[in-house]
Amino acid sequence: MIELYSHQKKALNELKTGSVLVGGVGSGKSMTALAYFYDKVCGGSYSTGSIPLNPTDLYIITTARKRDTLEWDAEFAKFGLAKDPEMSTCGITVVVDSWNNINKYIDIENAFFIFDEQRVVGSGTWVKSFLKITKKNDWILLSATPGDTWSDYIPVFIANGFYKNRTEFLRRHAVFSRFSKYPKIDRYVETARLERLRKLILVTMQFRRNTIRRTIDVDVSYNEDIYKKVSVDRWDPFKNEPIKDAGQMCYTLRKIVNSDCSRVDAVVRLSYFHEKIIVFYNLDCELELLREIKDSIVPGTQIAEWNGHKHEMIPSSDRWIYLVQYTAGSEGWNCIETDTIIFYSLNYSYKVMEQAAGRIDRINTPFKDLYYYRLLSKSSIDKGIIRALKKKKNFNELSFTNVIFS
Secondary structure, three states, rough: OOOHHHHHHHHHHHHHOHHHHHHHOOOHHHHHHHHHHHHHHOOOOOOOOOOOOOOOOOEEEEHHHHHHOOOHHHHHHHOOOEOOOOOOOHHHHHEEEEEEHHEEEEEEEEOEEEEEEOOOOOOOOHHHHHHHHHOOOOEEEEEEOOOOOOOHHHHHHHOOOOOOHHHHHHHHEEEEEEOOOOOOOEEEEHHHHHHHHHHHEEEEEEEOOOOEEEEEEEEEEOOOOHHHEEEEEOOOOOOEOOOOOOOOHHHHHHHHHHHHHHHHHHHHHHHHHOOOEEEEOOHHHHHHHHHHHHHHHOOOOOEEOOOOOEEEEOOOOEEEEEEEEEHHHHOOOOOOOOOEEOOOOOOHHHHHHHHHHOOOOOOOOOOOOEEEEEEEOOOHHHHHHHHHHHOOOOOOOOHOOOOOOO
């Protein structure tokens, strides 16, 4: 028998087709969504195990990683559901695919869709496919961060029938800047209406975590002479060319700072205190250095990677180190086998950092204390990034350099 937490039960009673289920990382959105499908859509009962009276096929659009690691499969199997209709309760077909393939399902009708992880922002191909699907099917969307601006809500507002299209929304609510060379929204009007519409679709899961996040800053060094020379001369020593803009300046400074051997030494030291560690990093040059730790760590420790080059699963050994690139693996998966994350380098985005931290902070983790090690130098760029993250903001390269490059 399946048992939901109180915050999941509350959300289950509030959900309806077109809802956006909002919950922090590790809050149990997947199980709540499946319980809604099984009970409210199919007419079964997850708590008693009674079979559905209205079997409906289920389509789950999620991240490529979550699809490939079969995380959703493990969740819906608890409800007696399977991808093979012959093995599934009442012959219900379950399809799990990535957002990259959403266009394959625009002709599906009378099914139920769970859109996992917010990807319907803007007006691109994914949004167009999403809107075609929602016209002919019931659906809910799962998100840890539903939107930063009102324009982020346009697709779900249209899908709920509040507006005919993007043009109608912008004509009614957006005031564009007269001084920008490209269309730029200066402000929004009739925001009270937007607040009411958002309230109609958002179902927020609030719960008290039992975990305690213990953030530990580890001092590391960097080559101050090269760093200073690059800052003054604006010359890229890696490409042997002038630095053209703020982006190249920050990338070069980060490469100098994050390539320092003291960071690798810190990872090796921590590996002797923690048996299973997830290491988040940004750049390929960092990965190359991290790969070299295999000869220095505890014998028998396995190393695996998840990035743009390799998609390896977490090792099944007693000791392991999992190297994860932020962009490739900061969301859409979880791990309750470890209580330790090392942030080898910091990401510019507060949202990405939070998502990365949430990989081990799950509702069903067996750990009370979770350890987050941040490797920090005294360089100005590390200080600038951490200052922005503390304010829950993203690091701005142009503001940091404070220089307009011609």
